[in-house]
Amino acid sequence: MEFKTPTSPHIHSGASVSRVMLLVIAAMIPGIAVYVGYFGWGVVINILLAIVTALACEAGMLIIRKRPVLPFLYDGSALVTAFLLALALPPIAPWWIVVLGAAFAIIIAKQLYGGLGYNPFNPAMAGYVMLLVSFPIEMTRWQAPLVNSETSLSFIDSWNIIFSGIAEKIGDNITDAITMATPLDNLKTELRLDQSVEQIINGNPLFSHLAGLGWEWINIAFLVGGLFLIYKRIISWHIPVAVLATIAVLSGVFYLIDADKFSSPMIHLLSGATMLGAFFIATDPVSATSSNPGRIIYGVGIGIFIYVIRTWGGYPDAVAFSVLLMNMVAPTIDYYVKPRVFGHKK
Amino acid sequence: MIENLIQRLLSTHKFPGGVHPPQHKAESISVGSVKTEIPARLILPLHQHIGEPAEPIVAVGDKVLKGQRIAKANGYVSAAIHAPTSGTVSDISDYPIPHPSGLNAPCIVIETDGEDKWGERLAVQDWKKLDASALRNIIRDAGIVGLGGAGFPSFIKLNPGASKQIDTLILNGVECEPYITCDDFIMRERSGEIMLGITIMRHALNAKECIITVEENKPEAFQAMTMMAKETSGVKVMSVPTIYPHGSEKQLVQAVTGKEVPANGLTTQIGIVCHNVATAAAVYRAVYQGEPLISRYVTVTGSGVKQAKNIRALMGTPMSELIKQCDGEPASLSRVIMGGPMMGYAMQTDQVPVIKTTNCIIACTAEDVVSEPAVMPCIRCGACAEVCPVSLLPQQLYWHAKSRDHDKAQEFNLFDCIECGCCSYVCPSKIPLVQYYRHAKGEIWADEREKALADIARGRHEFRQTRIEREAAEKAERHRKKKEALAASKKKAAAITATDGKTAAENSGNKNTAIDDAIAKAKAKRLQQGHAHEKAAPENTAGKNKTETSDS
Numbered sequence: 030m031e032f033k034t035p036t037s038p039h040i041h042s043g044a045s046v047s048r049v050m051l052l053v054i055a056a057m058i059p060g061i062a063v064y065v066g067y068f069g070w071g072v073v074i075n076i077l078l079a080i081v082t083a084l085a086c087e088a089g090m091l092i093i094r095k096r097p098v099l100p101f102l103y104d105g106s107a108l109v110t111a112f113l114l115a116l117a118l119p120p121i122a123p124w125w126i127v128v129l130g131a132a133f134a135i136i137i138a139k140q141l142y143g144g145l146g147y148n149p150f151n152p153a154m155a156g157y158v159m160l161l162v163s164f165p166i167e168m169t170r171w172q173a174p175l176v177n178s179e180t181s182l183s184f185i186d187s188w189n190i191i192f193s194g195i196a197e198k199i200g201d202n203i204t205d206a207i208t209m210a211t212p213l214d215n216l217k218t219e220l221r222l223d224q225s226v227e228q229i230i231n232g233n234p235l236f237s238h239l240a241g242l243g244w245e246w247i248n249i250a251f252l253v254g255g256l257f258l259i260y261k262r263i264i265s266w267h268i269p270v271a272v273l274a275t276i277a278v279l280s281g282v283f284y285l286i287d288a289d290k291f292s293s294p295m296i297h298l299l300s301g302a303t304m305l306g307a308f309f310i311a312t313d314p315v316s317a318t319s320s321n322p323g324r325i326i327y328g329v330g331i332g333i334f335i336y337v338i339r340t341w342g343g344y345p346d347a348v349a350f351s352v353l354l355m356n357m358v359a360p361t362i363d364y365y366v367k368p369r370v371f372g373h374k375k
Numbered sequence: 376m377i378e379n380l381i382q383r384l385l386s387t388h389k390f391p392g393g394v395h396p397p398q399h400k401a402e403s404i405s406v407g408s409v410k411t412e413i414p415a416r417l418i419l420p421l422h423q424h425i426g427e428p429a430e431p432i433v434a435v436g437d438k439v440l441k442g443q444r445i446a447k448a449n450g451y452v453s454a455a456i457h458a459p460t461s462g463t464v465s466d467i468s469d470y471p472i473p474h475p476s477g478l479n480a481p482c483i484v485i486e487t488d489g490e491d492k493w494g495e496r497l498a499v500q501d502w503k504k505l506d507a508s509a510l511r512n513i514i515r516d517a518g519i520v521g522l523g524g525a526g527f528p529s530f531i532k533l534n535p536g537a538s539k540q541i542d543t544l545i546l547n548g549v550e551c552e553p554y555i556t557c558d559d560f561i562m563r564e565r566s567g568e569i570m571l572g573i574t575i576m577r578h579a580l581n582a583k584e585c586i587i588t589v590e591e592n593k594p595e596a597f598q599a600m601t602m603m604a605k606e607t608s609g610v611k612v613m614s615v616p617t618i619y620p621h622g623s624e625k626q627l628v629q630a631v632t633g634k635e636v637p638a639n640g641l642t643t644q645i646g647i648v649c650h651n652v653a654t655a656a657a658v659y660r661a662v663y664q665g666e667p668l669i670s671r672y673v674t675v676t677g678s679g680v681k682q683a684k685n686i687r688a689l690m691g692t693p694m695s696e697l698i699k700q701c702d703g704e705p706a707s708l709s710r711v712i713m714g715g716p717m718m719g720y721a722m723q724t725d726q727v728p729v730i731k732t733t734n735c736i737i738a739c740t741a742e743d744v745v746s747e748p749a750v751m752p753c754i755r756c757g758a759c760a761e762v763c764p765v766s767l768l769p770q771q772l773y774w775h776a777k778s779r780d781h782d783k784a785q786e787f788n789l790f791d792c793i794e795c796g797c798c799s800y801v802c803p804s805k806i807p808l809v810q811y812y813r814h815a816k817g818e819i820w821a822d823e824r825e826k827a828l829a830d831i832a833r834g835r836h837e838f839r840q841t842r843i844e845r846e847a848a849e850k851a852e853r854h855r856k857k858k859e860a861l862a863a864s865k866k867k868a869a870a871i872t873a874t875d876g877k878t879a880a881e882n883s884g885n886k887n888t889a890i891d892d893a894i895a896k897a898k899a900k901r902l903q904q905g906h907a908h909e910k911a912a913p914e915n916t917a918g919k920n921k922t923e924t925s926d927s
Binding site: 031035039104317363368 | 813
């Protein structure tokens with residue numbers, strides 16, 4: 030009896046790219062659920078729009094690049110990009126914002142660099158930043174948490190807002206009623222007017238016990254999902270812990286120095302895209318560093334940028350910029366941070 | 376129990392990385408070990424170990440007895456081979472052997488006679504009187520090599536050199552690869568033999584202490600070894616966590632002692648020697664019973680056999696025979712692996728024989744192994760780096776190996792890779808990483824060989840050039856000397872002829888000489904007239920002188 034002689038190892042753990050990606054998406058579900066609870070169906074519509082666009086662009090580019098289409102569509106990486114981008118966008122952003130962002134993320138930031146595994150930048154964040162600098166009005170028009178507004182927002186309402194535009198169809202009154210600055214945006218604006226943090230937060234309907242209304246629970250839900258990913262060993266703890274610890278330490282130090290001018294670590298950790306960024310965005314393996322010590326440096330860098338831009342920069346939140354900036358240095362970190370190999374001198 | 380727990384807590388040292396593949400050990404431990412039936416034909420490769428192949432000392436047609444040496448060690452790093460049973464040597468030629476190359480290699484084939492008749496055996500009961508070197512000779516002559524899978528001649532590992540003090544002898548009963556249970560069985564069934572083997576090994580090494588390491592998934596073996604070790608001082612049994620590759624020598628040393636073997640170094644450098652438990656049993660048999668290494672425990676398992684079991688098989692037994700003894704159906708097999716699924720080799724045919732390093736035969740069907748999965752691009756997840764027991768960056772190595780950047784690959788310590796396969800095992804993109812590293816190592820070795828050959832060729836060329844130059848110089852020198860000599864002789868000749876008065880015209884510039892010549896001629900004429908009979912003689916002499924000088 031003659032046999033083929035493939036080389037060892039002859040067994041495999043069963044890990045696959047698509048399993049990794051699907052677990053990442055599964056871990057986002059609690060966060061998405063809370064997000065939908067506070068901001069309505071717009072979140073879901075954004076996700077669906079982003080998915081359709083991302084998959085269509087991925088397939089089109091794979092065909093043009095003469096690569097096998099189905100294995101790469103099944104790998105789930107375009108899906109994750111779609112989810113991350115959609116979750117970063119305002120739930121009342123017009124449809125073309127989502128489509129444009131997703132198309133840019135997949136075509137420019139991912140496929141033109143060589144597709145899965147070869148993109149130096151996080152595609153979702155590249156798409157997000159492109160939108161933010163190109164369409165600042167649409168990108169900063171956030172909706173108030175539903176519990177806060179007098180109008181409820183049905184699926185049809187969200188659909189209409191996204192596909193027909195707010196001002197034209199629904200009227201300015203409703204637009205005013207449902208749009209509102211995000212807590213981080215509000216803080217930034219008011220601090221510039223020399224208000225103290227306490228003055229801003231007290232009695233402000235945007236804020237709740239821990240941080241921004243709604244945002245605190247969304248962040249906690251993403252934290253839970255992130256812990257699940259660490260438990261499942263899909264991501265290592267290094268990047269999220271480094272990001273969060275850096276934000277906590279920096280905001281803690283400045284909070285202790287001047288509690289009037291600098292918001293508390295609690296607000297920083299549970300506002301905006303902190304948890305989504307720390308567990309789901311910064312941990313994108315392709316564009317991050319690959320060794321554990323390198324991951325800590327990378328995470329600390331992201332944490333510093335987030336705090337600095339939030340506090341002294343021109344934008345209320347800064348996860349996307351911070352991740353892209355650290356994406357740039359990730360290869361350099363990987364080059365210089367090498368673990369000591371067994372048996373070599375300490 | 377409590378002792379065990381304390382030991383666990385105390386053994387805080389661990390190596391980095393590692394994986395937990397499905398064990399698949401239960402299949403082959405449900406029944407006790409069985410002795411093989413003697414097959415009709417035994418095929419004994421001359422190369423069953425690390426080092427030079429053995430040299431046959433029998434001829435086709437020779438009758439051999441059980442235990443008789445049929446091939447002698449060829450050099451220091453080599454091992455002798457003995458007849459596993461009595462019979463007749465029927466062939467000495469190339470057959471398929473278990474080797475990663477899949478090539479045929481020289482084997483001695485014995486047609487067995489079924490009598491299993493022993494030849495002369497030299498048992499040494501009072502071995503304690505022997506010195507280390509005499510013990511090593513017995514072990515060398517018994518053809519004992521490391522039975523854990525590598526097959527390095529054992530007597531060398533019992534000879535650390537006079538300058539090195541060995542503190543610890545580590546007995547490796549870890550058996551971390553899935554499926555394999557032969558060491559588990561030998562510890563259960565022959566713990567006494569192992570213990571006596573250890574005593575001999577310690578005597579040879581002069582080792583202070585001995586640690587027998589057993590992975591947690593082998594409680595019976597742990598129990599058996601602990602019972603035996605109780606009576607011996609300086610021997611302790613340690614239970615180590617179940618994680619692959621815990622049985623890899625350097626990783627085991629690190630886990631047990633916390634010490635790291637230097638890169639490209641040996642365990643003896645840090646005062647440690649490791650031997651497999653089965654090797655210890657073989658040492659006992661060689662010394663106490665005069666039995667050379669002619670059989671071993673082999674685990675025959677995999678979904679291709681109905682009843683997996685451990686067989687005490689004779690060396691040279693074709694694997695197909697053992698698979699048959701476990702009710703295996705050859706037609707259902709997709710692969711036959713020698714060793715474990717993480718590091719074992721796939722055999723080109725099931726006709727290859729059991730050799731000294733055959734610890735396990737996995738008769739695989741499609742459900743045991745992966746076959747050519749779709750490879751995705753690397754997503755840089757770093758899972759490979761997390762499981763690497765040597766703390767390499769497998770992903771960077773992969774990029775450099777793939778782009779054939781051998782310098783960079785070596786900068787990332789390619790040659791520290793132990794090819795354990797953990798990185799390939801966990802890779803979500805299913806990239807055959809180890810294959811890339813093996814390939815890169817092979818290419819680098821080939822390059823080095825080529826470079827060495829090129830160096831030799833260049834050396835030869837340069838030598839030839841210098842030789843030609845030297846010869847040319849010597850020739851020129853000879854010519855010069857000849858010319859000088861010629862010139863000198865001409866002068867001399869001229870001088871002679873001048874005194875003989877034969878070449879007056881040449882010296883015409885010298886008037887005095889010419890006059891002298893004239894006078895001489897006149898004198899001569901006068902003399903001629905007086906002595907006519909003496910005329911020719913001076914002329915002849917002058918002529919003779921002339922020829923002589925021109926010849927010199």
